[in-house]
Amino acid sequence: MRLTIVNLFCLALILIGPGASAAADAFVGVVKTLEGVAVITRNGETIALGTGMEIQRADVVKTDRNGCVGLVFSDDTRISMGPNTELAVNDYLFEPVEKKLSFVLRLIRGTVSFLSGQIAKLSPESVQLVMPAATIGVRGTHVLIKVD
């Protein structure tokens, strides 16, 4: 399992490496609500979460046992995370002009409410919620997911 995570991380680094500078200013998401304690793991560093903070591609957001977080993305997607939850923004691209649309979230554990936005409207096949046991394709909707 650990090997897989390391592999995925390396793959992610390779994939985002060249494109990272071009997309550096593109706004991805914002932390709108926070209860309790939550952190973001970004480039190997752990940062305490606060409202108004930006979410970036490849961020991993983690809540503690009393933590709840509300996120809003640039395409209007709204996410609510419950306690003891770990959610990774594996990929996010909202550039309709270049037809670059992608939203891949990975729920490692915990509970999440996902209300899809414009990426799902413009390109439903570009939205994926990855769970340990299955992958969910979302065609413009409100879905609740839980990993025990």
Next chain:
Amino acid sequence: MRVWVYLWCCVAAMSLMVACGHKNIIVLVPDPDGSVGQVSVSNDAGTVDMNRANQSTSVRDRTTAPAAPAELKPEQVQELFGRVLSNVPPPPIHFFLYFKSDSVQLLPASVKLLPEIVDTIQQRAPTRISVVGHSDTRGDKAYNLDLSTRRATAVKQQLVDRGVDDTVMDVSSHGEENPLVKTADNVANTKNRRVEVIVR
């Protein structure tokens, strides 16, 4: 007595399954407007499609197919997901601003909207604002992209002049690729010729 033993065994077996399995649960619920979308849940062993309110499936691992969808009662949805459902952030507010033809000058009705936009930004703080230019499909794609970028930049400047912090605003342009009203190519449409200010 025998019934109780049987029941107890069932409960014990179920909790054991839950404890060992790292069960994944997926529930489709109505959108805020009451409509119900569609999800597909798949892994190496199969796919399950859901398109009705409160349909739910569970999956144990990637080599076991997702269970056949079952409808949950509203109170079961609340029990599993009440906390996240009560914390969904409010929807972003979209303001639409319109322009004189081939110009970065706002129409009078749109100028009147600016104070309301500024108030909303203050109420929603801390927030991030996107100012997005859009065009209709009439004329040259590249020209439309440039015009809608100039319009978005002009709107951002108007908001900065009214005291909005420019570090919380992003300017971009979707040209003719993200229309409000879908049309064929080369069609003039006043609703698509817009700048959207999105306050989250």
